[in-house]
Amino acid sequence: MPDQPATDDILGLGFGPANLSLAIALRDAVAAGPPRPSFRFIERQERFGWHRAMMLPGADMQISFVKDLVSLRDPTSPFSFLNYLHTKGRLTTFLNLKTFNPSRIEYNDYLSWAAEHFSDVVAYGETVVAVHPELRDGRLAAFVVEARDGAGAPRLRRCRHLVVAAGGDPAIPEPFAALRGDPRLIHSSAYLPGIAKALGAPRLDGPEPRLLVVGGGQSAVEIVTDLGQRYPRARIDLAIRAPALKPADDSPFVNEIFDPAAVDLVHGAPEPVRADLIAAHRATNYAVVDADLIQSFYATLYDQEVRGETRYRLRRNTRVTALTATPDGLDATLHDAVAGSQDRQVYAAVICATGYARATVPAILDPVRPFLAGEVADRHYRLPLDPAEARVSLHLQGFSEPTHGLTETLLSILPVRAGAIARTILAEERAARSAIRPAAMHQ
Structure with a gap:
């Protein structure tokens, strides 16, 4: 030095x-x-x-x-x-x-x-x-x-x-932590180069890759949509913890939390009140999706139901409780909290749209x-x-x-x-x- x-x-x-x-x-x-x-x-x-x-x-x-x-x-x-x-x-x-x-x-x-x-x-x-x-x-x-x-x-x-x-720093769920570095586990911050490395170029023949996206926010649904277009033969699961995808609240009064004056409001409040203010407005930014994108994704799921296809699955109330690397892919254990059921599925790649720490x-x-x-x-x-x-x-x-x-x-x-x-x-x-x-x- x-x-x-x-x-x-x-x-x-x-x-x-x-x-x-x-x-x-x-x-x-x-x-x-x-x-x-x-x-x-x-x-x-x-x-x-x-x-x-x-x-x-x-x-x-x-x-x-x-x-x-x-x-x-x-x-x-x-x-x-x-x-x-x-x-x-x-x-x-x-x-x-x-x-x-x-x-x-x-x-x-x-x-x-x-x-x-x-x-x-x-x-x-x-x-x-x-x-x-x-x-x-x-x-x-x-x-x-x-x-x-x-x-x-x-x-x-x-x-x-x-x-x-x-x-x-990219947030990786704890059950996935041991697989950091496995190219088949991709955080949204590395999505485009990561998915190209994991799957290669799209193919019109050969096996249909099964893919899992984890997360209930904007990035998760954008990635699901992009995967379906990028890999026309892929079968894609979206696992969300909530019972439904939630729309982002961008109404005028709520949106005032993003005004410069709101910083003074939050900073000047007593500590417990600050936490309440932030929690009350989480639906503007965290685990929410643009309403137009929700509508589009719902229409996609409906259209495949009409056609009798199952390319996309929205797995509600679901947590991935374990993830194991195998030669054939990543073996995921998925737990449905409402049904109380658990099943396993091997995926060619798992994409974490799980935000940042x-x-x-x-x-x-x-x-x-x-x-x-x-x-x-x-x-x-x-x-x-x-x-x-x-x-x-x-x-x-x-x-x-x-x-x-x-x-x-x-x-x-x-x-x-x-x-x-x-x-x-x-x-x-x-x-x-x-x-x-x-x-x-x-x-």
Whole structure:
């Protein structure tokens, strides 16, 4: 490792939509005048990409394009989705679609277009291993980020302000844990490359692969639909714990939980009330499916009943209680809680649309835990540090749902959150630099 790590004032871990929005906010702030801190981001992917493994044909965004990287903070920004359309020459044709919801493929292209403007401040292909404290007189003075590039070579980077937006870890149900690494067990985050590796190209002859999708949310039904189209001979089971697929509640009053003001509402409430608020709105985001997709899937099941086919099965009230690898596939034990019955089925592949797990504090921060005064981020997404120098801060994006609400892991208020973090860091820098000047004048 080099003795002297590269130094920036601000370092962001991860360069997905959250830290991309922060990059824009920082660039705007720097352009507005001093202070002008330097900033850089570390991203493990070799190039920018947002949920590339779920770029399914016909899949649309579930939020309005107005909730892009910047518009809620600055609707005049050149990084808006509308300006992206204008730049690409598609503004009028997009308007003719009469929709607020672009396709997922187009939105990923928008994000990639915005990310290209920051290629000079992003270190792609680097995986963060840990964050270490740098001390001065026993106080936390800086962070040293240990990473490795694609060839395994070590990289050290140093900063005083750290923003972690590394995303969640794929959640794999406990009965499947022993099969992590088996290519026939696929999480939705790796769906497209994973299913191609497990099954290969679609075939019109040979055996009919039997496939299992686990999960009761949007991704699960999208994957079932895609599997049926991608592999016309496949037989597909969808196992859900609930008695029915549930529609996402996107009605106006309920949808206000995704407004920027809702963060103040949740954060300012007593802890038990926060939990109740989040639980009361879970039907907006967790284990729910767009109503149009539910209607389409129901029609598919009805159509096969008319035809006397059984390509798709919705296995309600069902848990997979065991999963075993065999030469012929993955042997699943499925328990129907209502019927009290249990059966076994061998599947060519099992796809887990089971979401993501997020720790309150990411494990990569373990070396700095002794310097945390608590593990709950404040209103400005900042973890309390003690003892620390004045110009040191640690922010989290995407890890504070229990205190900041359902917007925390979603795209809804990215620019507002990014603006708050940028303002907080710049205020600290401004105050610290102002304190230095009088001291220097008296020396």
